[in-house]
Amino acid sequence: MPSKYIPGDYRLKAKRSSAGLGLFTDSDIPKGACIIEYVGRVIGEKEAYTSRSRYLFEINSKITIDGQARTNTARYINHACRPNCEPVIHQKRIFIMAKKNIKAGEELTYDYGKEYWNDRIKPHGCRCAKCKKLK
Numbered sequence: 001m002p003s004k005y006i007p008g009d010y011r012l013k014a015k016r017s018s019a020g021l022g023l024f025t026d027s028d029i030p031k032g033a034c035i036i037e038y039v040g041r042v043i044g045e046k047e048a049y050t051s052r053s054r055y056l057f058e059i060n061s062k063i064t065i066d067g068q069a070r071t072n073t074a075r076y077i078n079h080a081c082r083p084n085c086e087p088v089i090h091q092k093r094i095f096i097m098a099k100k101n102i103k104a105g106e107e108l109t110y111d112y113g114k115e116y117w118n119d120r121i122k123p124h125g126c127r128c129a130k131c132k133k134l135k
Contacts, residue, residue, distance in 0.1 A: 005090045007036050012108070014076040019127040022107045023076035029102040035085060038074040038094035040067035054120070059092050079121060080109030080128040 011026035012035075029035055038057055048056055048064035055067040055075050067075045074096055077085065084102050087110055088095050096110065109128065112121070125131070 004032075005034055005088075005093070005095050007034050007095070010035055012036065012073060014073065017078060017107050018129070018132060019078045021076050022078045022109075023073065024105065024107050025102060026104055028104050029098045031098050031101050033098045035096045035098055035108065036074045036077075038065060038067050038087065038096060039072050040065045040069055040075075042066075057087070057094055059089055059094070063092060065094060077108045077110060078128070079112040079116070079126070081111065081126060081130045082128070083109040083111050085110045 008029070010029055013024050013026060014021050015024055016022070017024075025035075040055065040057075043051065043064050043066050045062050045064075048058070048066075051066065053066050053068045055072070057065045057067055059065060069075075074094075077096060084098065084100055084106065085096050085108050086099050088097050096108070102108070117126075
């Protein structure tokens with residue numbers, strides 16, 4: 001039986017979005033599907049604390065993935081207050097899963113979490129689709 005944590009063969013493309021570059025799908029993606037893995041260099045607690053990378057994804061208090069390399073296509077997924085994806089940590093790896101059915105042409109988004117929101121998004125204003133409608 002195949003693992004639910006194997007990314008599907010979806011056609012994904014980084015292109016312009018309301019928040020800079022975003023990751024879009026050229027394929028329909030069903031709810032619950034594993035879309036892509038967030039990959040990068042594994043760094044420890046000390047390096048994560050001093051790093052200036054904007055692509056840090058904490059696995060636990062001791063292990064963080066630095067997804068800054070452009071080969072990490074998942075790095076282009078933007079924050080949204082009403083996301084269509086969610087990250088799932090499984091066996092010290094990060095998989096991006098579909099929270100709902102996603103149609104071809106849609107941008108992939110997930111909630112970056114409270115700490116990132118407070119440190120990086122709130123000071124400049126959220127540019128997700130939900131927040132843009134409220135302005």
